[in-house]
């Protein structure tokens with residue numbers, strides 16, 4: 001008896017032991033496989049760039065996929081001393097009066113609905129601007145704005161199929177033109193929103209405001225541009241069709257449906273050419289009631305957020321934050337409804353397309369659907385903010401059986417950590433997505449990292465979408481706050497590593513120590529300086545209180561990664577100069593003294609020795625003998 005018990009107990013224990021061990025080794029295998037999937041060995045490179053918005057940091061972050069390693073921060077709307085951005089004359093001019101921005105939606109330039117690798121556009125929600133980053137050198141080249149007649153540049157920056165325009169829509173409505181004052185109690189009659197077409201010069205990328213479409217005072221939200229059959233069109237969700245101006249969290253959630261905008265931007269172009277626009281604050285503004293065919297509305301699920309056109313251009317998916325479904329619009333049906341005037345009345349003279357006539361279906365994806373992305377294989381991926389999940393579901397066409405119960409097209413769900421906002425599938429907004437990877441950008445990390453105190457990072461998770469089931473692979477953290485992102489195949493671009501000397505057309509560039517020195521004209525002191533391992537020439541500058549000192553620094557190096565910086569002590573100044581580049585800084589001298597300047601970017605064994613002095617005499621002092629000569633000594 002006893003022995004039987006013993007045997008039974010022993011075999012039970014053995015079963016338990018084997019089971020546990022198997023589980024452990026499966027888990028271990030899986031960990032190893034996942035690690036391998038995102039592992040990029042030292043010296044090897046990632047396959048994709050991830051450009052993700054830096055939110056209220058005002059910057060753009062660059063990481064590699066699949067490693068998720070942060071590679072670079074591209075300063076855009078805020079000073080960034082690490083790149084000397086916001087301290088030299090050129091970048092100060094770009095920033096204008098602002099020292100921050102709120103970046104939400106990066107958009108890569110496209111040709112024929114595919115990424116062409118030329119530019120990355122990003123919006124500033126806070127100060128109504130759009131910026132253009134050149135992917136040749138990953139630098140911000142232009143900031144346009146504040147955009148006239150446009151308040152709260154959130155529904156932006158959506159690139160049209162050949163980068164004809166960056167389309168933007170207003171989050172906030174205000175009395176227009178800006179500067180006009182009206183009582184918020186008269187919100188419905190005195191306030192307006194706006195959709196703007198920011199024209200992009202095809203050769204230079206230079207932006208200008210092309211035209212604008214006046215809209216009722218809804219809060220325009222996310223948008224997307226058409227392609228293929230929907231070429232020339234764009235779509236935005238909105239909230240607050242209630243036109244509330246207080247306690248929006250309750251007052252803007254009264255109706256069961258909100259209105260999305262269906263915009264024919266080619267018709268808008270034509271309306272301006274036909275003289276149907278009137279000028280407001282220097283921009284041709286179209287009243288869509290007077291230019292029929294430019295703007296339509298369509299009712300979609302309550303308080304929507306994301307609006308995403310699929311790679312074929314046939315389907316447009318809206319996420320309904322307060323309704324557990326995505327609304328799938330059929331573009332062909334939209335066209336038919338427009339031709340047949342199949343309207344459900346109008347809103348302030350703008351026709352509302354009949355919901356039932358243009359909606360293909362409402363897919364029960366889960367709670368809090370925000371944004372949708374596509375893999376180009378007929379699958380959609382929707383972020384579920386409330387459920388903290390990504391739902392994978394099948395795009396139309398659907399079978400009769402599926403139509404009857406659309407829960408059947410929901411194929412898979414994966415938990416993310418936590419409260420996902422945007423998600424991105426590589427190339428989702430082009431006609432040929434790369435698929436393969438999905439990055440979930442989660443709002444809360446809730447301590448899934450080393451404890452860094454109360455201010456916690458955002459959590460981004462890499463999900464493998466190549467198989468039938470989604471697979472969680474890796475996790476990375478970023479500073480606040482990634483909203484949207486774009487993924488670009490690395491071999492699409494070949495950024496430069498130095499600025500070629502022959503391309504430097506800056507009239508103040510110098511390449512020889514013999515050309516270096518300073519000149520004075522009244523109180524204007526101008527110096528031309530060279531930075532080269534490991535010295536500045538000249539390494540002495542002379543000026544007086546009351547002078548304006550302008551220094552043009554050329555980094556004459558032509559080797560990769562040989563960057564020099566110039567920090568001027570107690571003058572709140574740091575610039576960095578890339579190889580072959582000339583940068584200019586300007587200081588108004590207000591206090592006498594001797595101020596050291598030094599190289600801030602580690603460049604050589606003698607980096608620490610790379611320094612000089614700015615001698616500032618009292619106002620009116622006789623210029624010292626060395627004032628306009630080149631520095632002597634050193635190793636030149």
Ligand code: K7E
Nearest residue numbers: 104222421422483484
């Ligand atoms: Cu969803 Cu500004 Cu695109 Cu954030 S927005 S999540």
Ligand code: CUA
Nearest residue numbers: 599601603607
């Ligand atoms: Cu030059 Cu450090």
